[in-house]
Amino acid sequence: xxxxxxxxxxxxxxxxxxxxxxxxxxxxxxxxxxxxxxxxxxxxxxxxxxxxxxxxxxxxxxxxxxxxxxxxxxxxxxxxxxxxxxxxxxxxxxxxxxxxxxxxxxxxxxxxxxxxxxxxxxxxxxxxxxxxxxxxxxxxxxxxxxxxxxxxxxxxxxxxxxxxxxxxxxxxxxxxxxxxxxxxxxxxxxxxxxxxxxxxxxxxxxxxxxxxxxxxxxxxxxxxxxxxxxxxxxxxxxxxxxxxxxxxxxxxxxxxxxxxxxxxxxxxxxxxxxxxxxxxxxxxxxxxxxxxxxxxxxxxxxxxxxxxxx
Amino acid sequence: xxxxxxxxxxxxxxxxxxxxxxxxxxxxxxxxxxxxxxxxxxxxxxxxxxxxxxxxxxxxxxxxxxxxxxxxxxxxxxxxxxxxxxxxxxxxxxxxxxxxxxxxxxxxxxxxxxxxxxxxxxxxxxxxxxxxxxxxxxxxxxxxxxxxxxxxxxxxxxxxxxxxxxxxxxxxxxxxxxxxxxxxxxxxxxxxxxxxxxxxxxxxxxxxxxxxxxxxxxxxxxxxxxxxxxxxxxxxxxxxxxxxxxxxxxxxxxxxxxxxxxxxxxxxxxxxxxxxxxxxxxxxxxxxxxxxxxxxxxxxxxxxxxxxxx
Numbered sequence: 001x002x003x004x005x006x007x008x009x010x011x012x013x014x015x016x017x018x019x020x021x022x023x024x025x026x027x028x029x030x031x032x033x034x035x036x037x038x039x040x041x042x043x044x045x046x047x048x049x050x051x052x053x054x055x056x057x058x059x060x061x062x063x064x065x066x067x068x069x070x071x072x073x074x075x076x077x078x079x080x081x082x083x084x085x086x087x088x089x090x091x092x093x094x095x096x097x098x099x100x101x102x103x104x105x106x107x108x109x110x111x112x113x114x115x116x117x118x119x120x121x122x123x124x125x126x127x128x129x130x131x132x133x134x135x136x137x138x139x140x141x142x143x144x145x146x147x148x149x150x151x152x153x154x155x156x157x158x159x160x161x162x163x164x165x166x167x168x169x170x171x172x173x174x175x176x177x178x179x180x181x182x183x184x185x186x187x188x189x190x191x192x193x194x195x196x197x198x199x200x201x202x203x204x205x206x207x208x209x210x211x212x213x214x215x216x217x218x219x220x221x222x223x224x225x226x227x228x229x230x231x232x233x234x235x236x237x238x239x240x241x242x243x244x245x246x247x248x249x250x251x252x253x254x255x256x257x258x259x260x261x262x263x264x265x266x267x268x269x270x271x272x273x274x275x276x277x278x279x280x281x282x283x284x285x286x287x288x289x290x291x292x293x294x295x296x297x298x299x300x301x302x303x304x305x306x307x308x309x310x
Numbered sequence: 311x312x313x314x315x316x317x318x319x320x321x322x323x324x325x326x327x328x329x330x331x332x333x334x335x336x337x338x339x340x341x342x343x344x345x346x347x348x349x350x351x352x353x354x355x356x357x358x359x360x361x362x363x364x365x366x367x368x369x370x371x372x373x374x375x376x377x378x379x380x381x382x383x384x385x386x387x388x389x390x391x392x393x394x395x396x397x398x399x400x401x402x403x404x405x406x407x408x409x410x411x412x413x414x415x416x417x418x419x420x421x422x423x424x425x426x427x428x429x430x431x432x433x434x435x436x437x438x439x440x441x442x443x444x445x446x447x448x449x450x451x452x453x454x455x456x457x458x459x460x461x462x463x464x465x466x467x468x469x470x471x472x473x474x475x476x477x478x479x480x481x482x483x484x485x486x487x488x489x490x491x492x493x494x495x496x497x498x499x500x501x502x503x504x505x506x507x508x509x510x511x512x513x514x515x516x517x518x519x520x521x522x523x524x525x526x527x528x529x530x531x532x533x534x535x536x537x538x539x540x541x542x543x544x545x546x547x548x549x550x551x552x553x554x555x556x557x558x559x560x561x562x563x564x565x566x567x568x569x570x571x572x573x574x575x576x577x578x579x580x581x582x583x584x585x586x587x588x589x590x591x592x593x594x595x596x597x598x599x600x601x602x603x604x605x606x607x608x609x610x611x612x613x614x615x616x617x618x619x620x
Contacts, residue, residue, distance in 0.1 A: 013390050015383075017356045039383040040350040046327045065386040065416055072382070073325075073349040076375040080323050098415055105408055106375055 001029045001129065001150065003202050003300040005225060007292045008044035009036075010266040012231050012245075013066045019294055020044050021066035022267065024227065025055075026148055026204055028130055034058045035146060035206050041070030042077050048295060052078055057125060059132070060091030061208055062143035063098060072102055079109035090116045090124045090134070092142040118144045121219065135219055137210035139244045145208070147220065150201040161194045197304040200224075204300075205260075208267050211241065212250040217257030224300055226255050227292075230265035230278050248278040252285035266292040311339045311439065311460065313512050313610040315535060317602045318354035319346075320576035322541050322555075323376045329604055330354050331376035332577065334537065335365075336458055336514055338440050344368045345456060345516050351380030352387050358605060362388055367435060369442070370401030371518055372453035373408060382412055389419035400426045400434045400444070402452040428454045431529065445529055447520035449554045455520070457530065460511040471504045507614040510534075514610075515570075518577050521551065522560040527567030534610055537602075538564050540575035540588050558588040562595035576602040 004027045009020030021038025025045070032054040034041070045052055052074055061067055078087065089095060096115040103109070118124050120136035128151070135145040155176050161167065165183055167175070175181055181189045205220050208229035220226060228251035232240040240247050246254075248265055255263035263286050265278055272278075275291065282289040290298075314337045319330030331348025335355070342364040344351070355362050362384055371377055388397065399405060406425040413419070428434050430446035438461070445455040465486050471477065475493055477485070485491055491499045515530050518539035530536060538561035542550040550557050556564075558575055565573035573596050575588055582588075585601065592599040600608075 014387050015353050015356065017353070020353065021383075039380070040353055043325050043327070043330065043350055046325065063416075065383060069379075069383045069386070070349070073331075073375060073379045076379070077324050094415075101411060101415070105404075105411070106373075 001302070003028050003150070003204075003302075005204055005227075005264075005298045005300075006048055006050070007264075007266065007294055007296040008041055008048065009038045010268070010292050010294050010296075011038075011066075012229075012267045012269050013064075014270045015039065015066075016270055019268075021069070022061075022208060023070060024206060025050060028148070028150070031127075031130060032056065033132075033148065036061050036067045036208070037070040037074060038066045039069040039073075042074045044294065045074075053081055053083060055087075056085060057088045057090070059124070059146045059206075060089065060095055061137070061145065061206070062092055062139060062141045063094050064141060064209070067209075068095075068098070071099065072106075075099070075103075075109055075113075076106065079111065083109070083111045086112045086114050088114045088116060088125075090118055090132075090146075092144065093117050094142075120144075133219075135205075135207070135216060137207065137216070138213050139209045139211065143209060145206055145210070145216070147203060147205045147223070149203040152201055153199045155191075155195040155198055158194060158196050161189075165189060165194075199302050200305050202300045202302070207254070209245055211244040212246050212253070214254065214257060217254050220254070220258035220260065223258055223260045225262050225264065225298060226258060226260040227264040227266065228254050229267035230282065230291075231267050231269050233272060233277055234281055248281040249285055252282035252289060255282075255286040255289070260286075261288065262298075263289040264292050264298070265289060311612070313338050313460070313514075313612075315514055315537075315574075315608045315610075316358055316360070317574075317576065317604055317606040318351055318358065319348045320578070320602050320604050320606075321348075321376075322539075322577045322579050323374075324580045325349065325376075326580055329578075331379070332371075332518060333380060334516060335360060338458070338460070341437075341440060342366065343442075343458065346371050346377045346518070347380040347384060348376050349379040349383075352384045354604065355384075363391055363393060365397075366395060367398045367400070369434070369456050369516075370399065370405055371447070371455065371516070372402055372449060372451045373404050374451060374519070377519075378405075378408070381409065382416070385409070385413075385419055385423075386416065389421065393419070393421045396422045396424050398424045398426060398435075400428055400442075400456075402454065403427045404452075430454075443529075445515075445517070445526060447517065447526070448523050449519045449521065453519060455515060455517040455526070457513060457515045457533070459513040462511055463509040465501075465505040465508055468504060468506050471499075475499060475504075509612050510615050512610045512612070517564070519555055521554040522556050522563070524564065524567060527564050530564070530568035530570065533568055533570045535572050535574065535608060536565050536568060536570040537574040537576065539577040540592065540601075541577050541579045543582060543587055544591055558591040559595055562592035562599060565592075565596040565599070570596075571598065572608075573599040574602050574608070575599060 008023035011019035022036040118134035125132035231245035318333035321329035332346040428444035435442035541555035
């Protein structure tokens with residue numbers, strides 16, 4: 001299954017000539033998950049050669065303009081493009097009211113909007129391969145992060161063992177369930193010798209906007225790719241506190257506590273000219289940090305858990 | 311007085327990777343007039359190195375999304391940037407309701423919004439040097455075009471005549487009012503021999519969106535720079551009629567009837583790949599036509615009326 005994150009907007013409240021406001025697109029095979037939708041998201045989609053028509057699910061963190069002002073144009077364009085498929089929207093309870101009021105003024109689109117209210121630690125989306133959990137953050141308005149995760153994969157049989165032990169269909173079914181195998185001469189072959197280490201469920205967490213919230217780390221344990229907002233530098237820690245945002249160092253601290261594999265930071269305040277400082281501060285605490293730019297793509301390749309001791 | 315038009319968005323309903331939705335910026339000396347405000351206008355302003363803080367007057371043609379969805383982000387950003395000055399908005403009567411409803415949800419900005427309802431052929435704005443007239447167009451929603459025009463300039467005295475006829479302050483004042491001059495020996499010097507031909511009042515007309523409306527031409531007589539929407543090609547005349555839009559040929563016909571100096575066409579439907587066809591069709595009827603792109607700038611230099619016969 002393909003698993004790719006595309007950064008559509010990496011600025012905070014104010015867009016710049018190089019950074020749009022918040023929007024990420026996560027593709028997991030044929031699933032196109034849009035996460036936040038700042039002004040100009042539909043334009044960013046087009047610049048990145050992504051069709052708005054493919055998006056069926058939009059996750060909104062909170063109802064501040066820099067995270068939602070692109071919804072109006074995107075929904076309008078989807079209608080103009082002849083969309084008929086339902087569009088699912090996930091977010092705080094006010095989202096439906098906002099959009100219904102807006103659409104009452106500009107006209108309803110020719111497709112259905114289906115609203116899903118997020119709640120802390122609840123799954124907001126689930127299918128056979130993917131689940132999405134909402135995580136309550138700490139901001140000036142009700143805000144949710146989202147954790148997108150592949151479901152646990154069934155064990156893969158090591159094909160070389162099929163001939164070696166002359167395995168039948170029923171044997172294989174049981175081995176895939178985790179059972180050991182007994183040969184015709186009574187020898188017990190442990191399951192680990194018959195199967196490949198399982199594919200690790202890949203995950204992406206989107207944590208924006210929030211004050212420093214160390215207790216969130218436990219819920220992000222082992223996240224493959226963690227995006228954490230990094231609005232301020234450490235020197236403006238007080239400003240971060242006052243506005244319920246995080247510093248680059250705090251974002252890195254969450255990644256360290258969560259034992260994430262890779263940390264992405266963004267949502268930089270336009271007050272700073274020295275953007276490399278964000279990366280420097282974060283890397284001191286969590287070396288595997290990347291500062292994102294609009295248009296960046298991060299592809300997560302499937303990988304297997306290495307057997308313990310290797 | 312400087313007089314420059316900057317195209318911020320030249321697409322119609324759907325933005326493309328190269329064309330934003332409708333927005334023009336007209337600068338007349340220190341006046342920054344924003345005309346329409348499609349999604350991403352604040353980003354287009356930044357890309358063109360224009361500060362949103364300088365805009366005090368926004369003229370809205372009509373309340374379709376591709377002409378107004380950028381207002382939400384622009385107003386929000388103006389607030390975040392600490393604006394305190396009043397912001398004047400001109401447009402159809404629903405504009406205030408739209409923005410007040412929106413701001414009730416997202417919070418009022420720290421500055422005052424002053425609404426001015428447009429009415430056909432009435433001045434919506436006037437100061438010592440500039441006036442702006444609203445012109446009712448013919449679209450699916452109440453829509454206004456806007457004609458921005460310099461006021462008539464006082465006559466400029468030809469400086470060489472001051473010494474030649476030994477003119478005093480009072481003489482000059484009278485000559486500037488259009489009077490002839492009587493020399494001490496009783497000779498009458500006609501005013502035209504004492505003054506330079508007057509500077510022609512420059513004008514810019516923004517006509518979008520509208521069905522073909524030939525009677526508007528009379529009100530645009532002699533416009534220096536005329537922007538007229540050109541959503542469709544002639545082959546789709548029926549579609550233009552049905553949707554209350556114009557073809558490239560119809561835009562050119564308005565320019566011809568109005569005896570405009572230069573015609574700008576834009577607001578092209580994204581259905582066409584062959585954008586040069588718009589220009590070809592228009593030029594057949596009105597040769598001095600330019601098809602606009604985002605970022606284009608048109609500077610109108612002051613010029614004097616040539617004496618009749620030259």
